[in-house]
Amino acid sequence: MTRTALFLLLAALAAPAVQAAELVVYTERKEPLVKPIFDRYTQETGNTVRLLSDGAPVLIERLAAEGANTRADIFMAVDAGNLWQAAERGLLAPTKSPALEAAIPANLRDPQGRWFALSQRARTIVYSTDRVKPAELSTYEALADAKWKGRLCLRSSKKVYNQSLVATMIERLGAERTEAIVRGWVANLATAPFADDTLLANAIAAGQCDVGVINTYYLGRLQHDTAGYPVQVFWADQQGAGAHVNVSGAGIVAASRHKEEARKFLEWLASDAVQADFAGVNFEYPAKPDVKLDPVVAAWGRFKADRVNVSVAGHRQAEAVRLMDRAGWR
Ligand code: FE
Numbered sequence: 001m002t003r004t005a006l007f008l009l010l011a012a013l014a015a016p017a018v019q020a021a022e023l024v025v026y027t028e029r030k031e032p033l034v035k036p037i038f039d040r041y042t043q044e045t046g047n048t049v050r051l052l053s054d055g056a057p058v059l060i061e062r063l064a065a066e067g068a069n070t071r072a073d074i075f076m077a078v079d080a081g082n083l084w085q086a087a088e089r090g091l092l093a094p095t096k097s098p099a100l101e102a103a104i105p106a107n108l109r110d111p112q113g114r115w116f117a118l119s120q121r122a123r124t125i126v127y128s129t130d131r132v133k134p135a136e137l138s139t140y141e142a143l144a145d146a147k148w149k150g151r152l153c154l155r156s157s158k159k160v161y162n163q164s165l166v167a168t169m170i171e172r173l174g175a176e177r178t179e180a181i182v183r184g185w186v187a188n189l190a191t192a193p194f195a196d197d198t199l200l201a202n203a204i205a206a207g208q209c210d211v212g213v214i215n216t217y218y219l220g221r222l223q224h225d226t227a228g229y230p231v232q233v234f235w236a237d238q239q240g241a242g243a244h245v246n247v248s249g250a251g252i253v254a255a256s257r258h259k260e261e262a263r264k265f266l267e268w269l270a271s272d273a274v275q276a277d278f279a280g281v282n283f284e285y286p287a288k289p290d291v292k293l294d295p296v297v298a299a300w301g302r303f304k305a306d307r308v309n310v311s312v313a314g315h316r317q318a319e320a321v322r323l324m325d326r327a328g329w330r
Contacts, residue, residue: 020046021261026063027076028056029248033282034076041268047261056082056160063091068255073262076250078121079160081167083249084314087114092251097263103270103288107309108247115251117287118269119279121215122305123165124243125234126201128210137234140169140244143211144184152188153200153209157324161197161215164313165244166320171312172241175323182327193330198222204231215246220283220296235303242304246313247287 027034031053038049054062056077063070063086075092077083086092092114100109100116108117125137136147143152155162169178190209194200197218203209205222216233223229236243250269252262268274275286280294 020048021258022048022050023073023258023261023265024071025049025051025074025076025250026059026072026253027051027053027074028059028078028082029076034278036281037269037274037278040274041265045268047265049265056085060086060089060091063253063255064089066255070253070255072253073256073258074250074265075115075253076118076248077115078248079164079313080117080247080249080310081160081164081313081317083110083115083247083251084311084317087112087251088314091254093254093256093259095252095259095263095266097267099267100263100270103267103275105287105289107307108287109249110251110311111309115249116266116270117247117249117310118275119248119282119287120245120285120305121161121217121248122243122245122285122303123161123213123215124236124303126204126212126214126216126219126231127234128204128207129230129232131207131210134232134234137211137236139237139240140165140213141173141181143213144181144188146188148188148211150188150190151210152185153190153203153212154185154193154329155197155200155214156193156195157321157329159196160313160317161246162213162324162329163317163320164246164310165213166324167313167316168244168306168308170316170319170323171308172306175319179323179327182324182329186328201231205229216297216300217283220294224283224296233300235301237306238304241308242306245285245305245310247310248284249287 042048075086094113104116197214200212200214201219201222252259256262275288275291279286283297
């Protein structure tokens with residue numbers, strides 16, 4: 001063996017000691033949205049990020065089954081209700097981070113620090129620019145008025161986004177009033193609830209209905225791809241509590257063996273430079289205030305968001321599901 005070969009062999013044997021950390025992220029947020037950002041983290045820090053994608057309920061069961069043996073360091077989900085569930089199950093570690101607390105507003109993170117929002121997703125009213133004037137619109141509640149009979153489209157009540165919306169309505173208005181509103185919505189439906197928000201927006205564009213409630217990023221994609229797309233955003237409840245916002249976010253897995261690295265990774269995701277891209281790639285709103293918006297998103301104008309802590313979506317999820325079922329929202 002030459003001296004050079006011996007040196008290379010020794011260097012290779014020594015490598016694990018100086019190897020950068022690898023973080024494993026269990027993510028409900030879709031791979032094409034997060035992979036480029038995770039790769040950027042690797043370029044900047046040398047730490048690799050591996051991801052495993054699935055629906056939050058599947059990932060939560062997997063984390064619970066793996067227990068102390070899990071390789072996961074971070075759990076990432078696209079709804080506060082799902083983040084709350086993971087925390088409730090004891091799967092997330094409380095994290096103390098002045099950087100995260102400074103970056104993420106208090107209503108967009110778990111009061112115990114078990115999860116933090118990384119983007120905000122507004123769920124508001126959208127309307128046909130051909131058949132509806134914005135002056136006709138006001139609140140979510142007003143969509144139950146008889147004037148919208150046969151003109152309203154909704155997504156399925158099975159989607160957690162709608163469960164979270166109804167949960168926050170119960171928190172603010174009480175169960176009785178919320179149920180009356182939901183019954184009014186169901187009575188106004190133009191057609192059976194849709195499987196996703198894109199189908200709903202396209203139904204408005206096609207004239208099947210005139211108004212609906214969706215997460216604005218779905219409309220962002222459609223407006224970005226089709227000039228003059230005939231559906232527009234209306235900010236609901238601006239004289240009242242404000243438009244409903246939900247979050248995508250993440251927490252550190254309770255059984256993670258790389259908690260400090262995981263915390264640094266979350267702090268990096270919450271930094272100005274990353275926040276704009278994390279939200280912008282999907283036409284969402286950054287969780288951190290005053291971060292630059294994508295032009296498609298900025299065009300919808302500033303709005304007042306409901307300030308209720310998004311963990312309400314978890315606390316009242318079961319109650320919301322039962323209410324929607326009673327009211328006949330399929
Ligand atoms: Fe979505």
